[in-house]
Amino acid sequence: DTAVSQTPKYLVTQMGNDKSIKCEQNLGHDTMYWYKQDSKKFLKIMFSYNNKELIINETVPNRFSPKSPDKAHLNLHINSLELGDSAVYFCASSVPQGGRETQYFGPGTRLLVL
Amino acid sequence: GQQVMQIPQYQHVQEGEDFTTYCNSSTTLSNIQWYKQRPGGHPVFLIQLVKSGEVKKQKRLTFQFGEAKKNSSLHITATQTTDVGTYFCASGPRGGNTGKLIFGQGTTLQVKP
Numbered sequence: 001d002t003a004v005s006q007t008p009k010y011l012v013t014q015m016g017n018d019k020s021i022k023c024e025q026n027l028g029h030d031t032m033y034w035y036k037q038d039s040k041k042f043l044k045i046m047f048s049y050n051n052k053e054l055i056i057n058e059t060v061p062n063r064f065s066p067k068s069p070d071k072a073h074l075n076l077h078i079n080s081l082e083l084g085d086s087a088v089y090f091c092a093s094s095v096p097q098g099g100r101e102t103q104y105f106g107p108g109t110r111l112l113v114l
Numbered sequence: 115g116q117q118v119m120q121i122p123q124y125q126h127v128q129e130g131e132d133f134t135t136y137c138n139s140s141t142t143l144s145n146i147q148w149y150k151q152r153p154g155g156h157p158v159f160l161i162q163l164v165k166s167g168e169v170k171k172q173k174r175l176t177f178q179f180g181e182a183k184k185n186s187s188l189h190i191t192a193t194q195t196t197d198v199g200t201y202f203c204a205s206g207p208r209g210g211n212t213g214k215l216i217f218g219q220g221t222t223l224q225v226k227p
Contacts, residue, residue: 041219042217042220043202043217043220044217045155047214055178056214100144100164100206101206101215102159103149103157103204103215105158107155110157
């Protein structure tokens with residue numbers, strides 16, 4: 001009965017590879033997000049989807065491509081992985097509350113690029 | 115753009131001591147949220163403050179929102195080892211409706227038993 005789940009939990013890969021991370025939420029929320037947390041624990045939003053529509057696209061390299069097949073799923077595909085992509089990637093979801101949305105985070109995917 | 119500055123970055127305390135983390139913005143905030151991330155875990159929502167001067171308590175945790183809605187603090191009384199983790203403040207932009215949150219840099223709390 002996990003609210004926001006992500007797979008895989010750990011991902012170790014070589015530079016130049018392409019990888020995907022999947023996220024699912026069973027909270028019935030309309031909005032989902034991808035965050036990147038670096039080694040200094042800084043949390044930065046990458047993308048946000050509302051009911052399958054992209055609404056936030058921060059300054060992220062176009063090697064990162066999100067896809068939302070339905071409002072309960074938001075996946076992140078990364079092409080040509082680089083060393084600097086090593087981080088923890090968190091998926092989150094929320095309900096619209098006029099700028100006061102609280103976020104429900106998934107357990108995170110720890111990506112290490114060698 | 116809107117920025118939220120959080121201090122200190124790290125804090126080591128002896129169990130039983132108090133702890134405070136501060137969050138500041140140069141612009142007026144519509145709201146402030148606080149999250150806790152345990153080591154190896156994910157951020158978990160603690161509380162949201164929306165009114166000027168608002169104070170809320172959760173057991174040993176006291177949250178304040180400044181009168182000008184430009185700063186906030188989280189105070190923990192008599193810390194316990196279970197308080198270990200990183201505490202983040204976050205805020206959504208005024209009038210925003212995208213759900214976008216700007217997070218502070220976080221304060222990592224270590225508690226020595």
